[in-house]
Amino acid sequence: MSSVLRVELRDRIAVFTLDRPERLNAIGTDTVEQLKQALEDVGGDDDVRAVVLAGAGRAFSAGADLGEIESFTAPGQFRAFVGRLTEAYALLEGFPKPSVAAVHGFAFGGGLELALACDLRVVERGARLGLPEMKLGVLPGAGGTQRLPRLVPPAIAKQMILTGEPIDAERAWQLGLVNEMAEPGGALAAAEALASRLAAGAPLALAAGKRLIDHGLGMDLDAAIAYERETVSVLFSTEDRAEGLKAFRERRPGEFRGV
Numbered sequence: 001m002s003s004v005l006r007v008e009l010r011d012r013i014a015v016f017t018l019d020r021p022e023r024l025n026a027i028g029t030d031t032v033e034q035l036k037q038a039l040e041d042v043g044g045d046d047d048v049r050a051v052v053l054a055g056a057g058r059a060f061s062a063g064a065d066l067g068e069i070e071s072f073t074a075p076g077q078f079r080a081f082v083g084r085l086t087e088a089y090a091l092l093e094g095f096p097k098p099s100v101a102a103v104h105g106f107a108f109g110g111g112l113e114l115a116l117a118c119d120l121r122v123v124e125r126g127a128r129l130g131l132p133e134m135k136l137g138v139l140p141g142a143g144g145t146q147r148l149p150r151l152v153p154p155a156i157a158k159q160m161i162l163t164g165e166p167i168d169a170e171r172a173w174q175l176g177l178v179n180e181m182a183e184p185g186g187a188l189a190a191a192e193a194l195a196s197r198l199a200a201g202a203p204l205a206l207a208a209g210k211r212l213i214d215h216g217l218g219m220d221l222d223a224a225i226a227y228e229r230e231t232v233s234v235l236f237s238t239e240d241r242a243e244g245l246k247a248f249r250e251r252r253p254g255e256f257r258g259v
Contacts, residue, residue, distance in 0.1 A: 002030065003019065003034065004018070004019055004020045004028075004030050004031050004034060005017070005018060005019060005031060005034040005035055005038060006019040006056070007038050007041070007042075009042075009045075009047075009048065010192065011196070011199075012047060012048060012049040012050065012196070012199040013048070013049070013050050013051070013052055013192060013195045013196060013199060014038070014042040014045075014048045014050075014051045014052070015051075015052045015054060015188075015192070016035065016038055016051060016052065016053050016054070017054045017055065017056050018031065018053075018054070018055040018056060018060070018061055019056045020056070021055075021056045021057025021058070022057075023062070023065070023067075024057065024058070024059050024061065024062035025055045025056065025057065025059060025060065025061040025062065025111065026061070026062055026063065026064065026065040026066065026067070027061055027063065027064050027065060027085070027110045027111060027114065028064070028065030028067075028068040029065075029068065029081065029084055031065075032084050032085055032087075032088035033084075033088075035088050035091075035092070036087075036088050036091055039051075039091050039092060039095055042097070043095065043096070043097070046203075046258060048097065049097060049198070049199035049200075049201075049203060049206070050097055050098050050099070050100065050195040050196075050198045050199040051095070051097055051098070051099040051100070051195070052099070052100050052101075052102055052188070052191045052192055052195050053092075053099060053100070053101045053102065053114065053115070053118055054101075054102040054104075054187070054188050054191065055102075055103075055104065055105070055107075055111075057105075058104075058105050059104065059105030059106045059107075059111075060101070060102075060103045060104055060105060060106065060107040060111055060115065060127075061107055061108070061110065061111025061112075061114065062106070062108050062109070062111060063108045063109025063110040063111045063112075063132075064081075064085065064109055064110035064142070068081070069081065082141040082142060085110060085113070085141070085142035086141075086142050086143060089113060089114060089117040089142055089143050090117070090143075092114075092117045092118065093117040093118075093147075093214070094214075096203075096206070096207035096210065097203070097206065097207070098119045098120070098195070098198045098206055098210065099117075099118040099119050099120070100118060100119065100120045100121070100122060100179075100191045100194050100195045100198070101114070101115035101118040101120070101121045101122065101191070102122050102182075102187040102188045102190070102191035102192075103115055103121060103122065103123040103124065103127055103129070103169075103187055104123075104124045104127055104184075104185070104187045104188075105124075105127055105128075106127060106128040106129070106130075106166070107127070107128075107129050107130075108128075108129075108130050108131070108132055108166065109130075109131060109132060109133060109140065109144075110140075110142050112129050112130065112131055112144065113131075113140060113142040113143050113144045113147070114142075115129075116143060116144065116147040116148060116151065117143060117147065119210065120179040120180075120194060120198075121177065121178050121179055122178070122179060122180045122181075122182055122187050122190045122191040122194060123169040123172060123173070123178045123180075123181060123182065123187065124169060124181075124182045124183065124184050124185070124186060124187040125169055125170065125181055125182070125183060125184060126168065126169060126184060127168070127169040127187075128166040128167070128168055128169070129166055129167055129168075129169070129172050129177070130160060130164070130165065130166025130167065131144045131148070131160055131161050131164065132164040132165075132166070133161075133164065134161065134162060134163065134164035135164040139161065140161065144161065145157075145161055148160065148161065150217070151176070151177050152175045152176065152177050153175070156175060169181060179194070180194060200253065200254075201256070202238075202240040202241070202243075202244060202254065202256040202258070203240070203256060203257075203258035204235060204238055204240060204258055204259075205235055205240065208231050208234075208235060211231070212224075212227065212228055212231055215227070216228065238259060239257065239259045240254070240256045240257065240258065240259060243255060243256060243257075244256070
């Protein structure tokens with residue numbers, strides 16, 4: 001299996017770069033298998049506190065690998081392919097370390113679905129984001145119909161999905177789909193800067209914060225607040241909590257160890 005995902009460790013950040021520029025970083029089975037392996041590898045590395053997802057060449061990703069899809073001869077093969085994508089994206093979404101997508105050029109189809117599975121998104125001005133599957137007679141199948149309406153107003157998600165028409169970075173920013181805008185050529189640097197700010201946090205609290213927000217959205221408010229109370233109570237007994245208070249009193253950054 002040739003490498004289509006480049007992994008670089010920079011301080012406390014792991015940068016995953018889709019590295020198939022000649023195919024506009026089309027996402028196939030090789031990509032998702034290497035993504036899963038990369039997540040497993042950095043998940044066990046205590047020195048890595050955050051992940052950045054980027055794309056090589058002139059775009060983040062054109063989407064799922066149509067060449068691989070066109071080789072399928074039975075519906076079951078496509079079902080299995082979509083299953084591999086959804087499994088990898090779910091691992092990224094549920095990963096205990098925060099992730100930031102650095103989007104330039106465009107993120108279409110499975111490429112946008114990958115960015116949606118990240119916790120945060122940094123997008124360059126002029127970039128385009130879309131789910132064009134309707135134009136091919138199908139629909140997004142790797143979480144797009146479910147994650148997008150949880151991030152933007154449902155009517156906007158319906159318009160994007162049912163027309164297949166993309167939106168530009170500026171519109172995505174207005175809708176709250178994008179956390180930070182970057183100038184052309186600056187998405188990766190801006191995403192790394194944001195990831196560095198995340199990596200400065202206490203690892204246990206970062207992971208717990210992700211769980212509280214993601215799981216709490218599926219609960220009624222009283223249950224979610226009870227879940228919050230129990231989670232925060234557990235964090236209170238950690239060494240990192242004691243270090244955070246000490247650092248605050250000493251007016252210095254906390255030196256968190258994830259314990």
